[in-house]
Amino acid sequence: MKKTLRYNFRLKPTVEQEAKLAEFGAYARGVWNLLLSENVRRYRYDKTFLFYDEMAGLLRDLKKFDEFSWLKAFDSAASQQVARDLDTALKNSSNKGRAQQFPTFKISFKLKRLHDDSFRCVNNNDCIRIEKGAISIPKVGKIPIVLHRKLASKIKTATVKMRHGNWYVSLTQEVECKSAKQVLSTLVGYDINSQYTVVGSNGWYVKNPKAFKKASSKLKQIQVQLSRRTKGSNRWQKSKSRLNKLHGKISRQRLAFAHEVSCSIAKSSDIIVFEDLNVKGMQQFNGQMVNDNVMGLITELTKYKAELNGAVYHEIGRYVKSSGICSECGHEHKFDLSVREFSCERCKAMQCRDLAAAKSVADTGEKDLMASGILVRALPKSQQKSPPKTKVFE
Template identity: 30%
Template structure:
C-alpha cells in the first residue's frame, strides 16, 4: 500500500463575521511574511546567514496577530524559509515582499486533532467554526484531511482547497494495444490517433469582446472610487466565468480519455516558448494544455494507467506515418501531409499516429 495526496476544492459561504476574520487573516499572513522576510534580509546582509525568526516573537509587539489562526502564521514563516532555502541553493532569485494590491489572497492551516472536518453541509475550521460549504463531490471516509487553504477570487468568492492523504494499492493496467497518441492543436486542443478531435470551445475568444468592453469601462473610472470597484468586479466575474468553464471542460475530457485508454502518449511541449515564438499567446493560454496534461497524469495514475511524454524535438509532423520518411520542411500552412510514397493524410492525424508509435516503443521498453 502506498500513500498518496489528493486535494479537493470547494466553494465556501462564510457569514459576515467569518468573512471579516478571513480577510483579517489574509492581511496578518501577508504582514507576518513581510516582517519575517525583512528581518531575514537584514541578517543576510549583515552576516550572510539564512536565519528565520518565528511568528511568536512578533505577537508581543503586534497583539492583533493573536486574533487569527496561529497555524496560518506558522505556514507563512515556512513559506519564507522555503523561499530563502531556494535562494541559497541558487534555484530562485531573492524572495520578494508581498503587496496588498497584487498578492494572492489566501492562507493555509493544518488539521491538528481533527480540527478540520466536514459536518453535514459545513466544514469546521480553526477560529472560524462551522462554515457553509458546497460539497459538489464527496471526500471518501478513509481519506485523512491534512491541511486546508482558504482563498478569495478577484470576484469576491471564497474557496477552500482541502489536502487529503490516503493509502491505496494501485495495480497497473496492461496497455496492450489500447493506446492513443494526442497531437496538440491550436484550434481544437488535440487530434488523437483515432481521429478524435476535442473541439475546444475557446472560452476566452467567446468572451473576448465582452471582456474588452468591460476593461474599457474600468479604464474610464476614477481609480479606487465606488464605480471603479464595481467595474473591476465586473471584469473579475468575466475572467472567473472563463476559468470555471475551461476547468469543467478539461476535467470531463481528461476523465473520458483515461477511462477509455490504458496509455496516453503526448509530446513534452514548451507552451510558453511556443506562444512567444509564434505569437499565439492568447490561443495557447485559452487552450489550457498544461492544465489538461496535469489532469491526465494524476487521473491516469489513480487508475493504474500511464501517460507518457515523448521528446518535444521528435519530428512528429514531418514524419510519414506510413513509410517513416522525414520531410526537410513543412510550413504551418500545410494542413495535409503528402509523402513521396503516395501517403496523404491530415497533418495533425498523421502526427498523432507517429506520437502513438514512439510512445508504444517506450512502453515496451
C-alpha cells in the first residue's frame, strides 16, 4: 500500500524570482476570488453553484479578453488547482458531516502586511524536477533548493509558499508502507497532559519544552518596541520582520519536537493507543498551554507514521474516563488538576496520576481492539515459556 506524504524544502530564490513567486501567489488569490464571486453571483441568480468542470471552462474562456490577460501569464495547471480547491471547499460547506463554513474571499497580503499567498503546480510531463541543486517551477525557472533529504519517489505536486520571511516548497510524493505485522508484542498507551507532553504506560516520559513560554520575554520586548514605532516606517518594518522571524523559530521548534516524539512512539510500539482529545475545547480554557504542548499535532503525526511502519494505531472514546483510575485495582477517583500523585482509597497503592492514566488508556484500547475483532490474543506455543505479564496479539 502506498501513502502520499508531503515534504517541505527551503528555497533560495533571487530577487527577480522572489518577485515572480509573489506575483504568482497574487494570481492564485485573484483566481480564487474571481471564481468565488462568480459562484456567489450564480447562487443569487438561480440558486446553483459552479463546480470544477464549469470553473475550468470559465478560466479558459476568460483568457480571450484583454482584461484577463494576466491569466495567460499564470501557469494553467496552477489555476486549475485553485478551481479544484474551491470545488472541494464548496462541497465541504454543504456537507453536514464536515461542518465547514462557506469559503471566503482572500485578502491581499499588502493589507495584512504579510506574504501568505501560495500556489500549487502539477508535475505534468516531468515539468517539476530537481537538477544540480535547483528545482524547476513552470514559468518561473530553476530556483536553488536546500535538499536536506533524498526524494522518496517521483514528485506529484509542488506548493510554493512564503512563511516567516522565507520561501518554501512542499513536494508531495508516494511512499510505500510496510506490510502490517502479523504478531504484535508491545501495546503501549499514551497520556497527554500539560506537565508532560506524553506519558507512556511503559514508563516513558517526555517533558514539555514550552518553546513559546521560553521566548515570551523576547516576544514582549519586540512587541513593545514595535508599538513605539511609526506604522509603515523603516524601523517599524524592521521590528515587524524580527517579530515574524521569532514566531517562525517557535513554530519550527514545535514542529521538530512533535516529529521527534511521534517518530519515537511509532518505532518503539506495535500497538499504539491514544485518547481522543477535544483540543479545540481545551483551547477555550488555556489556549497558550495547549498550543505550546502540540497535543493534536503529535497524535496526527503518530497516526501516519504508525501506518508507514505497519503498526496499529487506535484512539479510545473522547468521553471514556482515564484519569484518576488506579492501575492496580481499577478504583475510580475524582481529583483536582493540581493533584499529580495519589494514594488509592481501596488498595492504598501510591502512584503517579499521569502513569496511571496511561495504563488505563492502554487497557481500554486493548479491550476495544479485541471487541472489534482487530486483535486476537495469541496462544503461546508449548515449547516457548514467556513471562506471565507478556501479551502477544495477532
